[in-house]
Amino acid sequence: MNVMILQVFVSLMLVLSSVVLFVFTVKSRTFEHADRLSLTPLENDDVVSGSAPPPASTTTTKQSNQESI
Numbered sequence: 001m002n003v004m005i006l007q008v009f010v011s012l013m014l015v016l017s018s019v020v021l022f023v024f025t026v027k028s029r030t031f032e033h034a035d036r037l038s039l040t041p042l043e044n045d046d047v048v049s050g051s052a053p054p055p056a057s058t059t060t061t062k063q064s065n066q067e068s069i
Contacts, residue, residue: 025031
């Protein structure tokens with residue numbers, strides 16, 4: 001019985017603390033920073049990487065599979 005009372009008390013304290021922290025963050029408006037960051041322009045993607053190999057053709061793959069059978 002005592003363990004159950006302690007468990008309920010701890011659970012209620014966790015819920016209460018989470019509600020208090022949520023209200024604190026809403027009142028301090030810390031979520032607006034993420035909105036501003038999402039609206040900032042992204043960097044230009046003008047960099048071309050020459051290290052990527054050309055894509056392999058599917059016809060050679062099919063031919064090599066047929067030869068191995």
